[in-house]
Amino acid sequence: MTHSIIISGFGGQGVMLMGRVLCQAGMTEGKHVTWLPSYGPEMRGGTANCTVIISDEPVASPVVDSPEEVVVMNIPSLLKFEPIVRRNGYLFINSSVVDREPKRQDIKTIKVPANEIADQLGNLRVANMVMLGAFVFTTKCVNIESLIDAMKYKLKGKDSSIIELNVEAIKQGLRHVGG
Amino acid sequence: MNKIMMKGTEAIGEAAIRAGCRLYFGYPITPQSELTEYMARRLPQVEGTFLQAESEVAAVNMIYGASSVGKRVMTSTSSPGFSLMQEGVSYIACAQLPSVFVNVVRGGPGLGDIQPSQGDYFQATKGGGHGDYKLLVLSPSTVQEAADLTGVAFELADKYRNPVLIFADGLLGQMMEPVSFSDKKVSYDNSSWALIGAKNRPARQVTSFNIDPYGLEKMNLELQKKYKLMEENEIRYETTLTEDADILIVAHGTMGRIAKSVVEMARKDGLKVGLFRPITLYPFPYEALRKSAADVSLVLTVEMSSGQMLEDVRLAIAERTRVEFYGRMAGVVPMPLEIYEVLKQKIGRRS
Numbered sequence: 001m002t003h004s005i006i007i008s009g010f011g012g013q014g015v016m017l018m019g020r021v022l023c024q025a026g027m028t029e030g031k032h033v034t035w036l037p038s039y040g041p042e043m044r045g046g047t048a049n050c051t052v053i054i055s056d057e058p059v060a061s062p063v064v065d066s067p068e069e070v071v072v073m074n075i076p077s078l079l080k081f082e083p084i085v086r087r088n089g090y091l092f093i094n095s096s097v098v099d100r101e102p103k104r105q106d107i108k109t110i111k112v113p114a115n116e117i118a119d120q121l122g123n124l125r126v127a128n129m130v131m132l133g134a135f136v137f138t139t140k141c142v143n144i145e146s147l148i149d150a151m152k153y154k155l156k157g158k159d160s161s162i163i164e165l166n167v168e169a170i171k172q173g174l175r176h177v178g179g
Numbered sequence: 180m181n182k183i184m185m186k187g188t189e190a191i192g193e194a195a196i197r198a199g200c201r202l203y204f205g206y207p208i209t210p211q212s213e214l215t216e217y218m219a220r221r222l223p224q225v226e227g228t229f230l231q232a233e234s235e236v237a238a239v240n241m242i243y244g245a246s247s248v249g250k251r252v253m254t255s256t257s258s259p260g261f262s263l264m265q266e267g268v269s270y271i272a273c274a275q276l277p278s279v280f281v282n283v284v285r286g287g288p289g290l291g292d293i294q295p296s297q298g299d300y301f302q303a304t305k306g307g308g309h310g311d312y313k314l315l316v317l318s319p320s321t322v323q324e325a326a327d328l329t330g331v332a333f334e335l336a337d338k339y340r341n342p343v344l345i346f347a348d349g350l351l352g353q354m355m356e357p358v359s360f361s362d363k364k365v366s367y368d369n370s371s372w373a374l375i376g377a378k379n380r381p382a383r384q385v386t387s388f389n390i391d392p393y394g395l396e397k398m399n400l401e402l403q404k405k406y407k408l409m410e411e412n413e414i415r416y417e418t419t420l421t422e423d424a425d426i427l428i429v430a431h432g433t434m435g436r437i438a439k440s441v442v443e444m445a446r447k448d449g450l451k452v453g454l455f456r457p458i459t460l461y462p463f464p465y466e467a468l469r470k471s472a473a474d475v476s477l478v479l480t481v482e483m484s485s486g487q488m489l490e491d492v493r494l495a496i497a498e499r500t501r502v503e504f505y506g507r508m509a510g511v512v513p514m515p516l517e518i519y520e521v522l523k524q525k526i527g528r529r530s
Contacts, residue, residue: 033356034355035355062350066516
């Protein structure tokens with residue numbers, strides 16, 4: 001079983017961290033993982049993305065033409081990555097920011113108002129963890145427990161209230177998609 | 180062994196420290212500045228010295244000095260920076276000094292861009308600087324392999340008293356994968372030739388100069404003897420599903436692992452495709468490649484360049500089998516499906 005994932009959004013939305021938390025979680029489950037950031041000259045407010053592979057087999061190519069699962073946190077990311085989602089794949093849309101509909105009918109679209117949910121929790125910055133909760137519950141690429149542990153590992157040294165907030169964000173995200 | 184997620188650049192840095200490297204001289208350049216940063220952070224913790232030189236030219240000459248006293252020393256850079264170092268690399272090769280260089284190759288020529296490339300293959304494997312010399316060149320394709328080959332690089336550098344080059348690219352440098360490191364205690368002893376004080380013995384000389392052509396030729400012949408030994412003993416490569424293959428892809432480094440995905444796709448469609456991945460670019464595995472390609476009808480070389488390793492592939496295979504090429508330049512990474520489509524076209528176009 002292999003999950004090929006692209007996570008994309010504005011610089012500052014925490015999309016790189018989302019990918020790294022996913023990889024950390026996959027690694028602790030004994031899976032093979034790769035995390036590949038887009039890097040290059042990018043203006044403030046421009047888009048950043050990372051490619052994540054989580055697999056039971058050793059990962060050959062860390063780049064992917066047509067990912068099974070795509071997360072778009074802003075409109076430019078939707079425009080760039082909707083066309084390459086694999087048929088019957090998942091497209092996760094941060095509907096708080098992306099106020100338009102995807103064009104394709106041959107993929108499964110999941111809308112998560114990540115910013116609104118994060119705002120209700122009192123901190124817009126956890127919108128990425130809201131989305132990650134919804135993403136992991138739907139795709140089952142890793143277990144929710146490993147996801148929470150991986151997030152805690154990545155936020156090691158931070159205030160316990162911050163960690164609790166992030167745990168709550170993940171839980172709200174999965175609740176939104178029926179978890 | 181515990182695994183941690185690390186970037187390729189950081190893993191090379193940590194592996195160097197575990198291999199006993201306590202000296203790093205370098206100058207930052209994208210996409211490998213994380214390695215320079217890593218050494219700046221880590222070396223003081225292990226009582227080593229990190230020094231940011233004023234330029235790559237200065238850095239390579241600091242390597243020259245440090246290696247002449249027999250210490251394990253490293254620098255890292257990216258394409259334009261490695262070009263600047265070539266004069267010093269040639270001196271170090273002539274003076275027979277062990278040292279480890281890392282080139283995280285980016286798009287060129289010129290200032291180019293900062294995306295992944297393999298366009299420095301000629302520079303890496305055919306000399307790079309002036310004169311008749313060779314570097315031992317290692318091309319890792321995963322973060323774990325980058326870490327492992329860094330340890331190997333320091334051992335080979337000491338064994339042959341020769342500069343060793345780790346040939347990576349921006350993709351391998353920037354990506355993260357789980358990696359584990361050996362805790363093996365490292366010891367090395369270069370006291371038989373290093374400049375460590377001549378009290379009670381005749382002075383030694385480390386030089387890359389001999390005004391007498393017959394003397395310099397003797398030095399050259401010694402180098403050539405050493406390169407022959409490397410060719411006999413140090414060839415490394417990996418093969419995937421080559422035994423029954425009818426078509427062989429040849430690719431190294433990052434392209435090597437991307438090509439592995441192409442092999443998987445082709446096998447699912449019933450096409451007998453195998454992969455030959457050179458790990459040492461110099462010495463190049465000519466004989467092994469010739470054997471792997473003996474029964475195939477088509478060889479496809481894939482590179483992030485205009486076709487540089489292709490020349491070595493052709494040397495290995497000569498006229499025996501059709502050799503085709505696909506590559507992208509300037510930092511564009513060929514994608515698995517893209518390569519697979521090319522492969523299918525080439526299969527259809529029987530010559």
